[in-house]
Amino acid sequence: MQDERLRYSEDELKEFEGIILEKLEGTKSELNYIKESLSKKNDSGTDNTAGTAKLLEDGADTSERENLSQLAARLQKYSSQLENALIRIKNGTYGVCIDTGKLIPKERLRVVPHTQQTIEAKLKRKS
Numbered sequence: 001m002q003d004e005r006l007r008y009s010e011d012e013l014k015e016f017e018g019i020i021l022e023k024l025e026g027t028k029s030e031l032n033y034i035k036e037s038l039s040k041k042n043d044s045g046t047d048n049t050a051g052t053a054k055l056l057e058d059g060a061d062t063s064e065r066e067n068l069s070q071l072a073a074r075l076q077k078y079s080s081q082l083e084n085a086l087i088r089i090k091n092g093t094y095g096v097c098i099d100t101g102k103l104i105p106k107e108r109l110r111v112v113p114h115t116q117q118t119i120e121a122k123l124k125r126k127s
Helices: 010-043 052-091 106-111 119-126
Strands: none
Touching: 010 052, 010 106
């Protein structure tokens, strides 16, 4: 049976808000950890002992720093998407597909709580 309602109930929105807040807390915690790791890596460059091992270590550090920076950027974007979802909960537009105007199934929102599209709309947009 297709859900033909236009909005989720207050109780349903509270459930989604709880899921989003939990994910947001975890994301921010992970982001802080990465930022701390990056700042420690930037501080550790005081040892001036030259040599091949040092050059290899510096290269690995640079690569790791780049990977951490990319991960931090993705987490920052995800965090913003989650915060925007909280705003949509408050203004009553959460869970409504931006393409079709239909309710996004609860199962999808539980897995991807920041989504603004039904899976059908997302797949159609890609093709």
